[in-house]
Amino acid sequence: MKTSKIVKVFLIASTMLIIPNSILAIGGASGARVDYQVQGKIGAIKLNPYGLSPLSAVIMNGGYELSDIKVSIVPKPNGQVISYKVSDKKAKTYGGIPIFGLYPSYLNTIKISYTKKSFGKSERVVDEVYKVTTGGVNIEASGNLMQRGIPFENVEVIKLDKEFKDRLYLVNNTSGKYNGKSSQAIWNNPVGGALEWDESSNVFIIDTKGQIRWYLDNNKLMDWNNIYNRGIMMGFRQNVDGALSFGFGQRYVKYDLMGREIFNRLLPSSYIDFSHSMDNMPNGNYLLRVASANIKRPDGKNVRSVRDVIIEVDKNGDIVDEWKLFEILDPYRANVIKVLDQGAVCLNIDATKVGKTLSDEELAKMDTSDAFGDIAGTGIGRNWAHVNSVDYDLSDDSIIISSRHQSAIIKIGRDKKVKWILGAHKGWSEKYKKALLQPIDSNGQKIFCDDEYSKCPGYKNKENGFDFTWTQHTAFRIDEKSNKRYVYITAFDNGDARALTQPPFSTMKYSRAVIYKIDQKNKTVEQIWEYGKQRGNEWFSPVTSLAEYHKDKNSIVVYSATAGMTFDLNKGVALGEPRPEIDEFKWGASEPSVKIRFYGSGIGYQAMPIDLEKVFN
Incomplete structure (x- = not known):
């Protein structure tokens, strides 16, 4: 007891x-x-703070005011260090210290230095260590055979000069239509439009060791049951504030690299089908490549147009201006459209049509029919222009566009008048002839071309010689080297329908990255640099791709985004898969300083360096 x-x-x-x-x-x-685990002298680690950026985190401020912040992600063995400073305003925005560049499926080590302040008392903390484990990368497969691997796992760093070892590249690829999810609707009010570009996207950042350090969990942005909230993500640009602007389907958006939403908007109701290009203007407005939601043709038919309208929207999403290209240019110029390889019309890949072109009879029959939509053809309501980039020229308040299906780079003023056309002269009506640029050599002498200036000396696979661009992607003004008279332009010359022909053998096709110098006063153009001819067909990208100047390293970044994609002309089947390749060149160099290749990733679209100083400043 x-x-x-x-x-x-x-x-x-x-x-x-x-x-x-x-x-x-x-x-x-x-x-x-608060009983979260706190490793250091401030707060807990919050992984994926906004739900869209799983390889990012915030070390919460713990109630302190933080300043003088430095962050370093300790690399894997032989890996790349990511280090950056964080401004006081960014620390307040995120409620602590933003962490970018974590490795997936890894116990990451983070070093931070900062000053913490509370009630007038300050303490400097140096090289405090935090550790955090991340999960695997959740990039959903499309189920499409265009994607045969995980896009960031099979990366080969072939060449890397030491000046570029700190680079981080954002890569925007597409793995094809989601089987059973995409394009389950008809965009028919009125007829036409380009809704069928309703595909999956892979958007990630790699370092120069080929390791993924960030990705966008874009499935969290999409609602595949909502036609207005899905589509392929395109037009990525890093803004001056470090955030990313881009669009998909019927939306245009802006998010920072931590995944924080700045805005996510439907297109204004008069417009549909964003793709390719969202250019951030110096005044904070945006230029969007869209199409008309409802336009009455001269024959009285109402249609949705296809990739042929540019709009300017302000910070509030209101329309400032529009460029209806079917009123400014000639939607019936068919010289390029007739000779396009119908098997690869940008992202409309169809192996059964490889090597086929449009005859005059087929084109005429189409023009009198009600066949409208995302089809290569002439007239409003068909894919006659296929504008794939828009760039703003502040010097004279104009826009520069790349029109794939006209094989032309065109400058248009605020008054909607064509200032110049960089492209083959053949097929342009009298109205536009004064705008056509005359090729010249480095001595200022005229270069003469055959067949109404469509076959210039460099159109064959030679080492040197001027050529125009053919079914090109991106036409970007090099602001740092241009002025009111002279404009420097970078472009990716895909090379299909070169010289308005298809070669006897598809293996004869090649692509180029090219730089032109345009004298706007004398209406002349000089080719000052090119790369790609020497690589021949193995570097040929029939669709997509990019070439762009970057001031920080005085370099040209090139993404040959579908290099290696080949087809059997007789059987109509794919032979080779795309092997997208990033190449970065010092200004004027004949060979790249960086060469990075991807395998099994599907179709590449664009790639570009990311500046962390902008992100966290």
């Missing part, structure tokens, strides 16, 4: 000791408390 009483007393006493501690841990008499 005595023993039993002693046990009871002990149990009661133990319970009295335990219960108050449990209550205090969840609030209780001492009040609410």
Whole structure:
């Protein structure tokens, strides 16, 4: 009995000791408390703070005011260090120290230095260490055979000069239509449009060791049951504030690299089908490549147009201006459209049509039919222009567009007048002839071309010689080297329908990255640099791709985004898969300083360096 009483007393006493501690841990008499795990002198680590950027985190400020912040992600063995400073305003925006560049499926080590302040008392903390484990990368497969691997796992760094070892490249690829998810609707009010570009996207950042350091969990942005909230993501640009602007389907958006939404908007109701290009203007407005939601043709038919309208929207999403290209240019110029390889009309890949072109009879039959939509043809409501980039020229308040299906780079003023056309002269009506640029050599002498300036000396696979661009992607003004008279332009010359022909053998096709110098006063153009001819067909990208100047390293970044994609002309089947390749060149160099190749990733679209100083400043 005595023993039993002693046990009871002990149990009661133990319970009295335990219960108050449990209550205090969840609030209780001492009040609410935060009991997240805190490794250092400030707050807990919050992974994926906004749900879209799983390889990012925030070390919460713990109630302190933080300043003088430096962050370093300790690399894997032989890996690339990511280091950056964080401004005081960014620390306030994120409620702590933003962490970017974590490795997936890894116990990451983070070093931070900062000054913490509370009630006038400050403490400097140097090289405090935090550790955090990340999960695997959740990039959903499309189920499409265009994607045969994980896009960031099979990366080969072929060449890397030391000046570029700190580079981070954002890569925007597409793995094809989601089987069973995409294009389950008809965009028919009125007829036409380009909704069928309703595909999956892979958007990620790699370092120069080929390791993924960030990705966008874009499935969290999409609602595949909502026609207005899905589509392929395109037109990525890094804004001056470091955030990314881009669009998909019927939306245009802006998010920062931590995944924080800045805006996510439907296109204005008069327009549909964003793709390719969202250019951020110096005044904070945006230029969007869209199409008309409802336009009445000269024959009285109402249609949706296809990739042939540019709009300017302000910070609030209101329309400032529009460029209806079917009114400014000639939607019936068919010289290029007739000779396009119908197997690869940008992202409309169809192996059964490889090598086929449009005859005059087929084109005429189409023009009198009600065949509208995302089909290569002439007239409003068909894919006659296929504008794939828009760039703003502040010097004279104009836009520069790349029109794939006219094989032309065109400058258009605010008054909607064509200022110049960089492209083959053949097929342009009298109205546009004064705008056509005359090729010249480095001595200012005219270069003469055959067949109404469509076959210039460099159109064959030679080392040197001027050529125009053919079914090109991207035409970007090099602002740092241009002025009011002279404009430097980078472009990716895909090379299909070169010289308005298809070669006897598809293996004769090649692509180029090219730079032109345009004298706007004398209406002349000089080709000052090119790369790609020497690579021949193995570097040929029939669709997509990019070439762009970057001031920070005085370099040209090139993404040959579908290099290696080949087809059997007789059987109509794919032979080779795309092997997208990033190449970066010092200004004027004949060979790249960086060469990075991807395998099994599907179709590449664009790639570009990311500047962390902008992101966290």
